[in-house]
Amino acid sequence: MEGKDDKPWTVLLTGSTGSLRTYILSSLQALPPTMIRKIYCLNRSEDAKQKQAAALDVRGLPPLEEERIFFIKATFIHFLMPFKEFRQHIKGVRDFLQFSYRSPRHPPFLYISSLRIAYFSNMHHIPEEISYDLLAIAGGYSQSKYVAERMVEAYVRSTGLPAAVMRVGQIAGPPPREWFPTLLRASQHIGALLSTLGRHNDIDWIPVDILSQIIMEIAEYVIGRPARTGASMVFNIANPETVPFESLLPHLTGIALNTVPCGEWVRLLQQSATNRPTAPGTPGLKLLGLYRSAFTPGKSPF
Ligand SMILES: NC(=O)c1ccc[n+]([C@@H]2O[C@H](COP(=O)([O-])OP(=O)(O)OC[C@H]3O[C@@H](n4cnc5c(N)ncnc54)[C@H](OP(=O)(O)O)[C@@H]3O)[C@@H](O)[C@H]2O)c1
Known part of the structure; x- marks a missing residue:
């Protein structure tokens, strides 16, 4: 995300056709042009724009605002792949961090991680910080999220520029x-x-539309914070209530x-x-x- 000094933001959103990110895109385009100037959506498919229009439509969300939203083809990852196949994803995180660093206005980098990274740690309380002792992480997906979190942390520590990690619990459909x-x-x-x-x-699932609102609020908070805080901001987004299935x-x-x-x-x-x-x-x-x-x-x- 880009935007300081009351200037409108430009947002780069990866994998926008996904369920959660369809809601995030919808929230972004609901903001006025004085706040959001342009939104670039990076997706793997050629027909991402059509897919996006259908994804919004089927969820009863307002149609694509074509004047402000642009689609770019890019390659990403998959939940069940082994870690080595997440190389592209890790490289993508590095590229976006470099992109933020090299941009004159240093837009904050917001990364969606998963609470799954702490699944095997037997921790009852997962601290909102990048932990360096999560050694028993199973599965390429969780491992790649963990490596990405550490890259975000290293970026913030070495540059003093703003970035945040949002660790999400199990996502459910909307009410x-x-x-x-x-x-x-x-x-x-x-x-x-x-x-x-x-x-x-x-x-303890979180409805996807509520999660998207939480992420938007966190994004606004991160953007509003002064740079050079020295540590990445970490947010665990979990539903505190559990119910039997x-x-x-x-x-x-x-x-x-x-x-x-x-x-x-x-x-x-x-x-x-x-x-x-x-x-x-x-x-x-x-x-x-x-x-x-x-x-x-x-x-x-x-
Ligand atoms: N689901 C959960 O319960 C859960 C829990 C914790 C964290 N998270 C995290 O929350 C986020 C969920 O985002 P979401 O619901 O918007 O999206 P998602 O379902 O994770 O991913 C869908 C998006 O990623 C693209 N994609 C999927 N596989 C791909 C591949 N192999 N190569 C390239 N692109 C691929 C899809 O493109 P196409 O439209 O072309 O298919 C689509 O744009 C993710 O970062 C996820 O890791 C999820």
Whole structure:
């Protein structure tokens, strides 16, 4: 983000077609041109602009403001890849940090990390600082987030320029609103819900639209702070309330009425790929391997 001295901001947003970042983009374009001059969206796909328009539409969000929003093609990462395949992502973080450094107005760099980096640390309280002793981080995704956090920290310490890390907990969809049936119709479903999440049953998910508002507030706070604070700002964004997964089920009847045990749900998910090989993918299929191990007793890495 760029913008000091009451001049409007220019924002660079990576992966804008994602669920959370669609909400962030919507919040950004809702700000007046006196605050946000331009928004550059970096995405991997050629048709990112069309995808973005559809992503806003299906969520009942206002359409793209084309005069201020520009799409640029760029390459990124994937949740389940091994660490070495996150090299591009790490390099991307370095490039954006350099970009902030070399820009005359040194725009603050805001990085979305994950609370998952502390998952294996057995810490009950995760400090809002870049920790140097998180040695047991499993999975390329968490490792790449951790390395990126440390790069942000090194950047701030060596330059005195502003940057922030926002560690996010598990993201959930938005609370149901009048446009929710449209969103449901646009997604693929396997026709069944899990009856329980097993050892993950106490859920503390954050609705994506609320999370996006929190991130916008943090962004404004970071931009408003004077530079040269000497340490990166770290924010853990978690839902302090947990509820049992079952309490959510009555609100999900628009997706499916029947519930099935974990093993059966994974089988149905797998079957959905076999039955509809040419149909647009069921989103959950991307994480099939993860669900298999998460719901197999004694095998779960999570
Ligand atoms: N989900 C959670 O519960 C959770 C928890 C903690 C932190 N986070 C973090 O919160 C952020 C969530 O952001 P989000 O919901 O907006 O996005 P997202 O679902 O993480 O990612 C979607 C965006 O990334 C692009 N993308 C996905 N795989 C890619 C690949 N292999 N190569 C290049 N681009 C790829 C997508 O492009 P296409 O449109 O082309 O597919 C889309 O623009 C992420 O930084 C995530 O790590 C998430």
